[in-house]
Amino acid sequence: MTRIRLYINVDHVATVRQARRTVEPDPVEAAALAEAHGADGITVHLREDRRHIQDHDLERLAPRIRTVLNFELATHPEIVALACRLRPYQATLVPERREEVTTEGGLDLVGAGPQLLDTARRLADYGIRVSLFIDPTPDAVRHAAAMQVAAVEFHTGRYAHAWPQAGAALAELEQAVELARSLHLAVHAGHGLTYRNVTPVAAVPGIEELNIGHSIVSRAVMAGMGPAVREMRELVDAARAAI
Secondary structure (H helix, E strand, O other), X not given: OOOOEEEEEOHHHHXXXXXXXXXXXXXXXXXXXXXHOOOOEEEEEOOOOOOOOOHHHHHHHHHHOOOOEEEEEOOOHHHHHXXXXXXXXXXEEOOOOXXXXXXXXXXXXXXXXXXXXXXXXHHHHOOOEEEEEEOOOHHHHHHHHHOXXXXXXXXXXXXXXXXXXXXXXXXXXXXXXXXXXXXXOEEEEEOOOOOOOHHHHHOOOOOOEEEEOXXXXXXXXXXXXXXXXXXXXXXXXXXXXXX
């Protein structure tokens, strides 16, 4: 079975820094530590309100990443322009509302209008691999396939919130993965995944990539970034090896 990729989201390293508007902790340093201890990629979400990651973080990260950079963004023109200039390996388009604490669900591909498709095409024209952050539903998968993007990332929030009574949500995820694969979409997953609940998701055949941030940054506060990443890496690898 193919090894699953583990991308570490370092947004909440920046959240701690922004609490005091200082220079530490540095998400760029955190990204380097994550790479050194088993991360296959680094994920950052530059939000319109700049609540954690800042533009200058992306400017510094892009040339220093030794693995790959996954740039999460909505369709705000200035942020899309930055992505096109920096040309990360991957751009994951996500929904965004100013009043939300964190991303609450997947993109509404039916009601999104032309801006989402135009943004996806523009990013692809710059050689950026495009992924859509969607809910694990058949309609969302089919709409994503119609947009001819490279990948989808399934929002695992319903699964995470239901844990440990998450059988129905896990089955929903498994069915969505199977459908996406049949439509030639690469499959990623993330949101709310922790050391306690990651194993069943990592064991789903067909999921190629996990994006995990808050739980790892939380563990890193106590244990350090290196041990936190290594522990998650071991859990994910063990789950995949057991398939």
